[in-house]
Amino acid sequence: MQDLHTLTQNIERYILEMLDAEEEDFVQLRRKELAETFGCVPSQINYVLRSRFTPEQGFLVESRRGGNGFIRILKISCESSEEKLDHIDDLIGDYISERGARRVLQSLQERDLITMRERLLMEISLRNSEELSRDACGLSVRERGIITAEMLKRMLRGIMLA
Amino acid sequence: MQDLHTLTQNIERYILEMLDAEEEDFVQLRRKELAETFGCVPSQINYVLRSRFTPEQGFLVESRRGGNGFIRILKISCESSEEKLDHIDDLIGDYISERGARRVLQSLQERDLITMRERLLMEISLRNSEELSRDACGLSVRERGIITAEMLKRMLRGIMLA
DNA sequence: GTGGCATTGATTTTTGTTGACCTATTGTTA
DNA sequence: TAACAATAGGTCAACAAAAATCAATGCCAC
Numbered sequence A, B: 001m002q003d004l005h006t007l008t009q010n011i012e013r014y015i016l017e018m019l020d021a022e023e024e025d026f027v028q029l030r031r032k033e034l035a036e037t038f039g040c041v042p043s044q045i046n047y048v049l050r051s052r053f054t055p056e057q058g059f060l061v062e063s064r065r066g067g068n069g070f071i072r073i074l075k076i077s078c079e080s081s082e083e084k085l086d087h088i089d090d091l092i093g094d095y096i097s098e099r100g101a102r103r104v105l106q107s108l109q110e111r112d113l114i115t116m117r118e119r120l121l122m123e124i125s126l127r128n129s130e131e132l133s134r135d136a137c138g139l140s141v142r143e144r145g146i147i148t149a150e151m152l153k154r155m156l157r158g159i160m161l162a
Numbered sequence C: 001g002t003g004g005c006a007t008t009g010a011t012t013t014t015t016g017t018t019g020a021c022c023t024a025t026t027g028t029t030a
Numbered sequence D: 001t002a003a004c005a006a007t008a009g010g011t012c013a014a015c016a017a018a019a020a021t022c023a024a025t026g027c028c029a030c
Helices: A007-021 A031-037 A043-052 A082-092 A098-110 A116-136 A141-159 B007-021 B031-037 B043-052 B081-092 B098-110 B116-136 B141-161
Strands: A026-029 A059-064 A070-075 B026-029 B059-064 B070-075
Touching (some): A007 A031, A059 B116, A082 A098, A116 A141, A116 B116, B007 B031, B007 B043, B026 B031, B043 B070, B098 B116, B116 B141
Antiparallel strands (some): A026 A070, A059 A070, B059 B070
């Protein structure tokens, strides 16, 4: 696990370095070219993107097929310290009630770490998720609280409070 | 990095610049002339309009054939919240694929109707809901698409009104 | 040996480009 | 005024290029 030399890890590092080097907060590349650079099959690139450049990890990926196709990788969030992420994890834990989640969001918004609209978005998402897991899946209160906690952490990690 | 200029992209940019230059929020042009300007077949213009100037991207296209025929491209304004909401409902409808949802979000962000962070939050939310309804509830693709549409509309309505 | 991450390649889907043929509008003329 | 000619835009199918998907397989760590 300490061995950072799998193909996937190399490609991940390569893209991260490109992002670092750029003025912009995005890089654009050709899947086929990148695959050739690493001497692998093109679909390997999709695997790297799917597993390492997800919205939960603060990235958005746009692409186009066909003539002059491309893949664009955008880094959204600012860098954030491990501490802050840990703090959020502590704050939320493995289980949280809907009320508790709302308290967390209110506090973050009052401290200007998220905007009003972002808070609103997350509240709507949580309510949706709550509704889905209650009505469609018939999950218990406890199970729903676990899902809510997971969801809230994903969203907050995604925009990585700076 | 490389030459990112297909014919379609050049024509798109040309029309956007015309729109920018105009006082009005529309431009009017001749299909044949524009095709000649770019040294291409006239139907190429239709392709550009069909793929780049759709309602989803905030445009309406009108035209007339025969003598003195023309093509007119209008920018949808969406001044009031009401207009935005109607527009959103039109774009999403009762069913939407995950891919379609992501296209809508990209387009809204490019039109500055939502921020990057908001787009990111909504993508996380969509993934979460997809995962929940697929794995925990075992819903079909169709059912998930209906839920996705509903959720997307709720989120967008929520922040457009804020 | 089992479970999960990584790798591969065959197949599918999307995008861009072109040209042959279709339809609508306007003007002209018998 | 009814046909017809000229004009201008629309549709569609075929092809090429590039990325996405998915299922099968490989590789470790436990």
